[in-house]
Amino acid sequence: xxxxxxxxxxxxxxxxxxxxxxxxxxxxxxxxxxxxxxxxxxxxxxxxxxxxxxxxxxxxxxxxxxxxxxxxxxxxxxxxxxxxxxxxxxxxxxxxxxxxxxxxxxxxxxxxxxxxxxxxxxxxxxxxxxxxxxxxxxxxxxxxxxxxxxxxxxxxxxxxxxxxxxxxxxxxxxxxxxxxxxxxxxxxxxxxxxxxxxxxxxxxxxxxxxxxxxxxxxxxxxxxxxxxxxxxxxxxxxxxxxxxxxxxxxxxxxxxxx
Amino acid sequence: xxxxxxxxxxxxxxxxxxxxxxxxxxxxxxxxxxxxxxxxxxxxxxxxxxxxxxxxxxxxxxxxxxxxxxxxxxxxxxxxxxxxxxxxxxxxxxxxxxxxxxxxxxxxxxxxxxxxxxxxxxxxxxxxxxxxxxxxxxxxxxxxxxxxxxxxxxxxxxxxxxxxxxxxxxxxxxxxxxxxxxxxxxxxxxxxxxxxxxxxxxxxxxxxxxxxxxxxxxxxxxxxxxxxxxxxxxxxxxxxxxxxxxxxx
Ligand SMILES: Nc1ncnc2c1ncn2[C@@H]1O[C@H](COP(=O)(O)OP(=O)(O)OP(=O)(O)O)[C@@H](O)[C@H]1O
Ligand SMILES: [Mg+2]
Numbered sequence: 175x176x177x178x179x180x181x182x183x184x185x186x187x188x189x190x191x192x193x194x195x196x197x198x199x200x201x202x203x204x205x206x207x208x209x210x211x212x213x214x215x216x217x218x219x220x221x222x223x224x225x226x227x228x229x230x231x232x233x234x235x236x237x238x239x240x241x242x243x244x245x246x247x248x249x250x251x252x253x254x255x256x257x258x259x260x261x262x263x264x265x266x267x268x269x270x271x272x273x274x275x276x277x278x279x280x281x282x283x284x285x286x287x288x289x290x291x292x293x294x295x296x297x298x299x300x301x302x303x304x305x306x307x308x309x310x311x312x313x314x315x316x317x318x319x320x321x322x323x324x325x326x327x328x329x330x331x332x333x334x335x336x337x338x339x340x341x342x343x344x345x346x347x348x349x350x351x352x353x354x355x356x357x358x359x360x361x362x363x364x365x366x367x368x369x370x371x372x373x374x375x376x377x378x379x380x381x382x383x384x385x386x387x388x389x390x391x392x393x394x395x396x397x398x399x400x401x402x403x404x405x406x407x408x409x410x411x412x413x414x415x416x417x418x419x420x421x422x423x424x425x426x427x428x429x430x431x432x
Numbered sequence: 433x434x435x436x437x438x439x440x441x442x443x444x445x446x447x448x449x450x451x452x453x454x455x456x457x458x459x460x461x462x463x464x465x466x467x468x469x470x471x472x473x474x475x476x477x478x479x480x481x482x483x484x485x486x487x488x489x490x491x492x493x494x495x496x497x498x499x500x501x502x503x504x505x506x507x508x509x510x511x512x513x514x515x516x517x518x519x520x521x522x523x524x525x526x527x528x529x530x531x532x533x534x535x536x537x538x539x540x541x542x543x544x545x546x547x548x549x550x551x552x553x554x555x556x557x558x559x560x561x562x563x564x565x566x567x568x569x570x571x572x573x574x575x576x577x578x579x580x581x582x583x584x585x586x587x588x589x590x591x592x593x594x595x596x597x598x599x600x601x602x603x604x605x606x607x608x609x610x611x612x613x614x615x616x617x618x619x620x621x622x623x624x625x626x627x628x629x630x631x632x633x634x635x636x637x638x639x640x641x642x643x644x645x646x647x648x649x650x651x652x653x654x655x656x657x658x659x660x661x662x663x664x665x666x667x668x669x670x671x672x673x674x675x676x677x678x679x680x681x
Contacts, residue, residue, distance in 0.1 A: 334516045340492055341510040342530040342581070352533065356520055 221406040229403040230410075243411060246377055246388040249305060250419065253312035253373040258366055260313075261320035268321070269328040269354065270346050282318060290314045290376075294383045303384040311383065312376025319372070320365050327361035328354050363427045370423045374416050389415065439506060439585060439617060440466040440489065445498035447484055457642035458484050462498070464636060464645065466585070471611075471618045473628035476638030477680050482621040486510065486587045489619070509583030513590045515574040517562040524549070524558040527577045534581060541580065548576045552610060567595050568603040575607055579614060586611065588620045592627070604631065605658045625679070629671045630659035640680045647678055 203223050209215045210222035217225065233239040268275040294311050301307045331354055339349050355362075381390025389408050396404030447459040458481040466472060474482050487493040489500070490510040502508075517526050527545050531537040549555045552572050562570055571591060578586060591607065592600045608631055611618055622628050628635050629651055637646045651671055653662050662668060 332516070334512065334514055335518065337492065338512055338516040339529075339533065341490055341512070341578075342533045343491075344533045348533050352529065353518070357518070359520075 219402055221402045225403040226407050226410055229407040233407070242387055242389055242392055243415065245305075246374075246381070246390065246412075247415065247419075249308050249312065249377045249380070249388065250370070250374050250415075253309045253316070253376060254370050256309070257313050257316045257320055257369050257373060261317050261324055261365070261369075262362065264317075264321050265324040265328055266350060266354075268325055270350070275325070282322065286318045286322065290318075291379050291383075294380070298384050307384055308377055308380030308388075311380035312373045315376035315379065316369050316372035320369055323365045323368075324358070324362060327358040331357055359431065363431065366427065367420065367423055370419050371416065374412075374419065378412070437468040438465055439468055439470075439503050441499075441501045442466075442489075443499040443501075445485075445488070445496060445500065447481065447488065447493070447496040459496075460642040460644050462638075462643070462645055464648065466617065466619065468617055469615070470634060471620065471632045473632035473635040474619065474621045474638065475623065475625060475628050475635060475675070475679065476643060477640050478623065480638045480641050480643040480680075482638065483513070483589055486589050486619065486621060490587055506585065507581065507583045508585045508587060509578040509581055510587045511574055511578045511589065511591055513593055515562075515570040515594070517570055517573060517577075519562055522559050522561060523554060523565070523573055526562065526573055527558075527580055530577060530581045536581065544582070545576065545580050548579060548610075551613075552576065552606070566599075568599045568606070571595065571603055572606060572610075575610060579610070579616075583616070585617045585619070588618060590622055591620070593623075600627075601660055605660050608659050625672060625675050626663060626668075627659075629653070629668060629675070630662040635675065637675065637678050649675065 206220075207223045210217040210220060210224075230239060233242070268278075290311065293314060294307075297310050297314075298307045301310055335353055335357070336349060339353055342348075344352065377388070378390040378393075381388040382394050385391040385394075389412050392411075393405050393408035396402065396408060442465070443463050445459055445462040449456040449458060462485065464472075474485065476482055484493065488496050490508050492510075517523075518529070521529070524545070527549065528537055528542070531541050531545070546555070546558075549558055554569060554572060554576070557565060557569065562573070565573065571594070575591070592604055595603055604627060618632075620628065620631060630653075633651055633655065635649045635651060637648070638644070639646050649671070653665055653667060653671075
């Protein structure tokens with residue numbers, strides 16, 4: 175097999191995969207629409223692609239579509255930034271104060287194993303039924319695991335390299351700056367990717383508990399008034415938001431690690 | 433040798449490591465002196481405390497008992513057993529790491545490092561990354577990283593242990609050459625008797641743990657020839673035999 179053939183074959187495989195994926199997606203959508211239009215399934219409880227589109231257009235006409243998207247996006251991004259920045263800062267603090275880590279470790283484990291959504295009602299009572307609570311719930315859901323991941327990576331840094339820096343009389347700060355942070359860049363970045371997904375989960379959870387707007391609100395409201403078109407539209411929007419955010423974080427990471 | 437040439441004097445050095453369950457007595461009454469331009473070898477069985485001595489001298493370990501007198505403003509460089517190069521830094525960036533940490537990176541020190549890289553055939557690799565270098569080259573980079581800070585004394589802990597036998601010989605020639613050129617005082621820790629004889633002018637033999645000094649030998653071989661050449665001298669075998677008998681098996 176020549177090099178050219180190899181390239182051709184790889185490219186063809188790529189096309190086949192993409193084409194098949196699109197084919198499956200489109201078929202499913204058309205099948206769904208076909209079954210709904212011909213009353214093989216009850217579109218009142220399954221909705222249909224056409225109804226979703228109509229619902230989205232209506233939302234747009236009422237000037238609501240982008241408000242909902244914007245609110246969920248805003249909450250997610252704020253939660254993501256706070257989670258990411260604080261989990262790095264807290265990991266650094268814990269790493270440089272081993273004794274402190276030993277003391278709070280069981281509490282972290284406890285907090286980590288607790289289903290954070292259970293804390294939702296308390297947070298709403300403390301912070302009020304507003305966006306603050308939603309963001310807080312989202313942060314709680316994502317930050318503990320993020321701290322654990324980054325801290326463990328810090329802790330597993332090559333001891334030999336630490337010893338080397340100490341032979342140069344490096345201070346704790348030097349060791350962090352020259353070794354711990356750069357050698358764990360990969361873990362920090364992959365925890366950012368997990369954070370963005372976890373924060374969106376957290377925001378939707380928060381919006382389910384208390385909200386006046388947002389995609390979570392749309393879905394919850396839709397289910398309460400038994401408007402499955404609204405529920406499905408919400409899920410559709412959520413898919414797009416989650417995909418876009420993930421790609422965005424990926425892009426930022428790729429650019430910054432060049 | 434007169435007193436002004438004395439760089440370090442170690443008196444009655446004792447060291448134990450502690451864990452919850454026991455005490456590991458490691459060094460017991462170690463005393464020796466290091467003079468300017470010494471090339472001092474330390475050999476002894478595995479786990480006897482050779483690295484511990486270097487860790488104490490370099491200041492990495494500070495809880496020990498005994499007296500260590502160092503000449504004022506003595507700068508000690510420590511080259512570890514493994515090269516420990518940072519894979520995300522280029523060769524040049526690796527060699528200036530110690531300078532950066534000590535805030536001594538300026539035009540002069542940069543020039544000095546670039547010169548060392550040139551002199552020891554690493555200049556064209558300065559923008560490459562460690563994985564692109566052979567084991568021996570990495571060892572030389574690690575040495576230059578240590579030399580960059582212009583230490584008066586170099587502590588070398590099994591500097592050739594990561595290399596295969598063949599490379600080990602040529603790298604020890606290289607490094608011997610570098611060290612002689614840069615006019616340094618050396619403590620070399622090794623398992624290898626031949627290596628010690630071919631490079632050092634004095635050899636300390638340690639016993640098993642808790643280790644004491646069993647003997648100190650002066651090695652009188654021509655210091656102007658390469659270690660690999662020294663191995664061919666008649667006296668070499670004499671020293672080998674002498675030291676081999678002394679080492680705890
Ligand atoms: N940080 C430590 N904590 C506890 N015990 C230690 C520590 N470092 C070394 N030891 C113990 O002290 C003894 C001497 O260790 P050291 O590393 O100095 O030996 P060594 O002579 O350099 O051995 P090798 O030739 O294998 O490198 C060993 O028995 C080791 O188990
Ligand atoms: Mg050792």
